[in-house]
Amino acid sequence: MTTENSGAFHEFLESDVVSLQALNSMRVFKVHKALLDAKCEVVASAFNNNFTERQSGVYTFSDTSEDTLARFLEWAYRGDYAEPVSKCLDKTTDKDKKAHASDQLERLNHPLVAHMALLIFSEEYVVPKLKEFVFTKIKVAIQVMNKPHTANDRLGVISLLKLAYTKTPANKSSAKLQDWLAHYAAFSFEELRYQSSFNDVLKHCPELASKILSRLNPAYCPPWSAEPEGLNGDWL
Incomplete structure (x- = not known):
């Protein structure tokens, strides 16, 4: 990892966290807000604008399974998924x-x-x-x-x-x-x-x-x- 990339990653880790959840799932995933901004602007925008997600701190996916959401987050952090x-x-x-x-x-x-x-x-x-x-x-x-x-x-x-x-x-x-x-x-x-x-x-x-x-x-x-x-x- 280059010094520039390392610095950017540290900025992600220092940012606030928000929650992502699949519909009808009890499992809640925490993700750093700055990382979400960089990887998925569509979802991040719900926290940036005057939507209910900004107030609750939770984005619920109505059409995505828990396993798929977990793989997305693994990719977002690691650049790969198992x-x-x-x-x-x-x-x-x-x-x-x-x-x-x-x-x-x-x-x-x-x-x-x-x-x-x-x-x-x-x-x-x-x-x-x-x-x-x-x-x-x-x-x-x-x-x-x-x-x-x-x-x-x-x-x-x-x-x-x-x-x-x-x-x-x-x-x-x-x-x-x-x-x-x-x-x-x-x-x-x-x-x-x-x-x-x-x-x-x-x-x-x-x-x-x-x-x-x-x-x-x-x-x-x-x-x-x-x-x-x-x-x-x-x-x-």
């Missing part, structure tokens, strides 16, 4: 199990979903440096995984695709993410194609379906000369 760990515990209720497959994807406890939740946070609260950092994390995680060979990884990838195409706005950086993920989905098509949740996502995200289709190979023969078993979907 890799999310997949938890295999099944806490799904009977009601959840009866729900449509694609509706359960956003609640999936998978590292890729955790990364994506933080990227959505960075978009919502205008933290471009964090968004670029998380995108790099996602690419590295997928590269290490290569293809999604396990059921958990397949669901993680499908969840990531759904979030990327339904929860990010139409801008240049989001388009870059979406194109990269569509390329990866085409690369992993054999692993994903028979998953009902994947088909559900393609129905709801025609742009994703179109991008994947543009990268797939054409049928190897015309229908009049295909073997009967080709009707089962073996042409692609």
